[in-house]
Amino acid sequence: MRILCLDFGEKTIGVAISDPFGWTAQGLEIIRRKNENDLVSSMARLKEICAEYTVDFIVLGYPKNMNNTEGSRAQKTENFKKRLEKELKLKVELWDERLSTAGAERNLLEADLSRGKRKKVIDKMAAVFILQGYLGANASKIKNQGESYE
Numbered sequence: 001m002r003i004l005c006l007d008f009g010e011k012t013i014g015v016a017i018s019d020p021f022g023w024t025a026q027g028l029e030i031i032r033r034k035n036e037n038d039l040v041s042s043m044a045r046l047k048e049i050c051a052e053y054t055v056d057f058i059v060l061g062y063p064k065n066m067n068n069t070e071g072s073r074a075q076k077t078e079n080f081k082k083r084l085e086k087e088l089k090l091k092v093e094l095w096d097e098r099l100s101t102a103g104a105e106r107n108l109l110e111a112d113l114s115r116g117k118r119k120k121v122i123d124k125m126a127a128v129f130i131l132q133g134y135l136g137a138n139a140s141k142i143k144n145q146g147e148s149y150e
Contacts, residue, residue, distance in 0.1 A: 001142065004050060005059040005131035007097065007123055008080050010036045013046075014123030016131045017053055022142035025131035027124035039080070043087050050088055057090050061097030061130045095134045097126070 001022055007014035013031040018024065028049065031042050049055070060081055063073045081092045135142065 001056045002053045003057060003059055003131065003134070003142075004046075004053065004055045005061070005095075005127045005134065006046075006084075007061045007127040007130060008077050009123060012123045013042055014125070014127035015046075015049065016124065016127035017049075017055075018131060018135060022135055022139075025128045025135060027128045030123045039083065043083070046084070047088060050090065055090060058084060058088070058092045059095045059131055059134045060084070060092050061127070062094035063097055093134075095130055097130050 001018075002020060003018040003022060005016040005018075005025065007016075011033055013033075015028040015031060016025045017028050019026070031045050033039070033042055060077060062077055064070055077094070081094060084090070084092045
């Protein structure tokens, strides 16, 4: 079972994928767009990824505020979720992404990457961080779903 994770930002979408067993998350790429509202090429690329990896469902980072409220970015993410479900015909689950970028940044600092290199991969690493959190919190559910595929 493969799970795709997306970190949906204003001009980028960080993309990560689980291994077939749902144990680990690997960063795939960053989909960049010039205009925040132009998602046509982004959706086309996501369709390609879903087909290539035989994705079962999508985890979408949900940007809540630290006080657990939802701001304008959360509304844009909910709209993106609806579009993903409609166009990709896959279930999309929202997952709290608070501190994901900070966690990814911390990991990249520990790896001693320069600021320039961190900036190039931070969105992809944030997607990895989000997906790894999801996998850890849902390990038994994923294991049971995986067994039903055998």
